[in-house]
Amino acid sequence: MKLYGYILSIVGTRILAAAAILLGILQVLELLDATPEILVRGLGLGGVAYHALLRLPRMLEQAAPLAVLAGGLFAFGQLAREQAVTAMRASGVSVYRLLGVSLMAAAGVMVIDLMALEVVAPRADLALANWWRATAAEADRAERGLRAFRSGDELVVARASDERGDRLDEVRIYRRDGEGQVNERIAAPSATYGAEGWRLEQPSLIRFTEEEAMASSAEALIWPTRLRPADVRALLFSDQAPSGATARRALGGVGSERPESYYAVRVHRTLAEPIAVLVMLLLAAPVALANFRTTQGAVLSAAALAAGLTFLVFDGLLTALGEGGALSPFLAAWTAPAVFSAMAATVLLRMEG
Known part of the structure; x- marks a missing residue:
């Protein structure tokens, strides 16, 4: 010994x-x-x-x-x-x-x-x-730009405004059909994460059909997605390689901005x-x-x-x-x-x- x-x-x-x-x-x-x-x-x-x-x-x-x-x-x-x-x-x-x-x-x-x-x-x-x-310095503090990523079958464009990852601004959600064609767009000034999930504030919706585009709006709308604040932080706040846990969630369709490979x-x-x-x-x-x-x-x-x-x-x-x-x-x-x-x-x- x-x-x-x-x-x-x-x-x-x-x-x-x-x-x-x-x-x-x-x-x-x-x-x-x-x-x-x-x-x-x-x-x-x-x-x-x-x-x-x-x-x-x-x-x-x-x-x-x-x-x-x-x-x-x-x-x-x-x-x-x-x-x-x-x-x-x-x-x-x-x-x-x-x-x-x-x-x-x-x-x-x-x-x-x-x-x-x-x-x-x-x-x-x-x-x-x-x-x-x-x-x-305040003058040098550049505003975060819009970032695009995938969440499940949806394409999302948004700006993260909160370092905690529980608030998104200028949200655009594009939903696709089984053939990959966009059939609905949801736009909201902001989205906040709470007990019910992501709440879209004053969203405007446009549903596309073969004949027309139908517009509607609401005071609020719950966004059904598995995206969590931790995923937002990993996607929008870090330029480093993701951890294994984050990569596994991305492969599961939670949120990603790079190829599956x-x-x-x-x-x-x-x-x-x-x-x-x-x-x-x-x-x-x-x-x-x-x-x-x-x-x-x-x-x-x-x-x-x-x-x-x-x-x-x-x-x-x-x-x-x-x-x-x-x-x-x-x-x-x-x-x-x-x-x-x-x-x-x-x-x-x-x-x-």
């Missing part, structure tokens, strides 16, 4: 150190661009710190795979140079057991990454967008992105078996680093193809993790054998 604790501490501390360095670099690059505007607004160092805090979840999402790759390379390289791996194998501890213990540290990073991606980041993005708009890929990426952390550790694992008395150690370290960066590029390319509908969502999300995991396992098996 002491041996496993030692391995876990070596791998864990190296991953944490790499994560701290990468997050620091990303924060510096972000703040170089944002700090002048924050200071101009009179928000001071507190505003700089608040901005950095709200951007941290997205940066953690970016840094986690590289942190595990770099931390794994440092940890496995140290164990190989100290001949610790040789001693473990001589005492009956296989490299697979070493990798299994190391995966516990990577799994912890994976869980943190998943929580940041699905829970913390969407809330932080919304808070940052609202804070940034609220602290802008985009949301289908995002559902798969909910797990595929955190699993990239484990793939990075597998890519670094062969370094533990390297001989650092020759050039093998340096060559394997460079190859693992190149493989990790190639994985990120390949994964991003396939994801973009899937989101555009050129590749199936499953293949777009899982091909890169499967291929690079198989490559790393093959190298490890050959070196161990």
